[in-house]
Amino acid sequence: MMTVGEAFDRYFDPGSGLRIEAYDGSTGGDADGQVVRLHSPEALNYLLTAPRSIGMMRAYLSGELSIDGMDEGNPYPVLTTYLTRLSARRPSLRELPDLARFVRETGLHVPDLPPQEAPAPWRRVAHGLRHGRMRDAAAISYHYDVSNRFYELLLGPSMAYTCGVYPDTEASLEEAQSYKFDLVCRKLGLSPGMRLLDVGCGWGGMVAHAVRHYGVTAVGVTLSRNQASWGQAMLEREGLTDWAEIRHSDYRDVTERGFDAVSSIGLTEHIGVRNYPAYFGFLRERLRDGGRLLNHCITRPDNRRNGMLKDPFTNRYTFPDGELSGVGHIISVMEDTGLEVRHQExxxxxxxxxxxxxxxxxxxxxxxxVAEAGLGTARVWGVYLAGSRVNFEHNNIQLHQVLGVRTSDDGEAGLDLRPTWEVEAAVRD
Known part of the structure; x- marks a missing residue:
């Protein structure tokens, strides 16, 4: 019978820098490489019954696969150095009988899935049609209603779960998040007395920043009950409830109109590409003439593949029903719904x-x-963040801000001849 180590050497390309140490006592791969341990036949079953990323994730979460010396909170060095180079070669016709015999002798079956894994998209119909209100609420709850304390540890004091903007290479995460909120405020042209609507407001960071530093009144809405309760409590602690509120609500339930500005930071990924026209049309109707909309979201690097994420790990473990498009498509839809696009970056x-x-x-x-959210959830986040960093670095995904304006009937946009938001922000406490 072929050993696991022999199978690895036979069917995986050399030079991965990995050494396999398997439950059957066999080894394979590079003798001095990073050690990957398969602790039982179940590890092999996970790997053989699912595509590489999802199979490895299932084996890892179930404790059947481990990597020596890997920082589970930050596996980026291992991911970039070794796992991205791992690729199987297609067996020849002559090798197929040996491969089939090896698979059969492992007792191949589909093992139990880790509890952190969401059902496949076609099985989520119990929550309704994709991007209907009930299913959107379930998807948001799956990702965000983990534990507010867990997110405090992960995100830091800003509690901002969106891309920061680093004013320089030495800036800290907190400085980048503050600069991001300030950049959005400046792009929106906020000033005292204005009214801001922040859709998908998270834990309320944008709402609080705009009220504290720009003197606006603000409404934030989120589908996450945990976020809403944390954010409203934060507003109460900081004495901001006379000027701001955070609602546990679908953005489609906002009935007020005439806002001076709308910020959408990290929500578009959740609404579905087919719903873009209704989404941007709805937000336009919330604005007064001359009001501005800032849309900040993850995008694809092209406009040829708009829709659901194909990566099984992301779809099963982090963003169920998440969808992305290229920025060109977003701009096109915004313009078609009557918003004049004035800037993107x-x-x-x-x-x-x-x-x-x-x-x-x-x-x-x-x-x-781990104590707060469980080992499996913490492991998911470690892999997710490392993989996201790789994808942004390699231009597999992008992050765009797009500024649109609801012009008046006679074309008045209310912007300066040249943008002023790139002027260095004043120091803000």
């Missing part, structure tokens, strides 16, 4: 830095994060 490198900083927080607080 790509912050891809900033999100690579942001995810790296979150991963470092996870690593620094690993034991407390």
């Amino acid at each position: 790509n912050l891809r490198e900033h999100y690579a830095r942001t995810t790296g900083a979150w991963a470092q927080n996870l690593s620094d607080h690993w034991d407390e994060c």
Whole structure:
């Protein structure tokens, strides 16, 4: 019978830098490489019954696969150095009988799935049609209603789970998040007495920043009950409830109109590409003439593949029903719904830095994060953040801010002849 180590040497390309040490006592791969341990035949079953990323994740979460010396909170070095180079070669017709015999002798079966894994998209119909209100609420709850304390440890004091904007290479995560909120406020042209609507407001960071530093009144809405309760309590602690509120609500339930500005930071990924026209049309109707909309979201690097994420890990473990499009498609839809697009910028490198900083927080607080959310969930976040950093660095995904204006009937946009938001922000406490 072929050993696991022999199978690895036969069917995986050399030069991966990995050494396999298997439950049957066999070894394979590079003698001095990074050691990957398969602890039982179940590890092999996970790997053989699912595509590489999802199979490895299932084996890892179930404790059947481990990697020596890997920082579970920040596995980026291992992911970039070794796993991205791992590729199987197609067996020849002559090798197929041996491979089939090896698979059969392992007792191949589909093992139990880790509890952290969401059902496949076609099985989520119990929550209704994709991007219907009930299913959207379930998807948001799956990702965000983990534990507010877990997110405090992961995100830091800003509690901002969106891309920061680093004013320079030495800036900290907190400085980048504050600068991001301030950049959005400046792009929106906020000033005292204005009314802001923040859709997908998270834990309320944008709402609080705009009220404190720009003198606006603000409404934030989120589908996450945990976020809403944390954010409203934060507003109460800081004495901001006379000027701001955070609602546990679908953005489609906002009935007020005439807002001076709308910020959408990290929500578009959740609404579905087919719903873009209704989404941007709805937000336009919330604005007064001359009001501005700032849309900040993850995007694809092209406009040829708009829709559901194909990566099984992301779809099963982090963003069920998540969808992305290229920025060109977003701009096109915004214009078709009556918004005049005045500015866009790509912050891809900033999100690579942001995810790296979150991963470092996870690593620094690993034991407390595990105690708060469980080992499996903490492991999911470690892999997710490392993989996200790789994808932003390699231009597989991007992050765009797009500024649109609801012009008046006679075309008045209310903007200066040249943008002023790139002027260095004043120091803000």
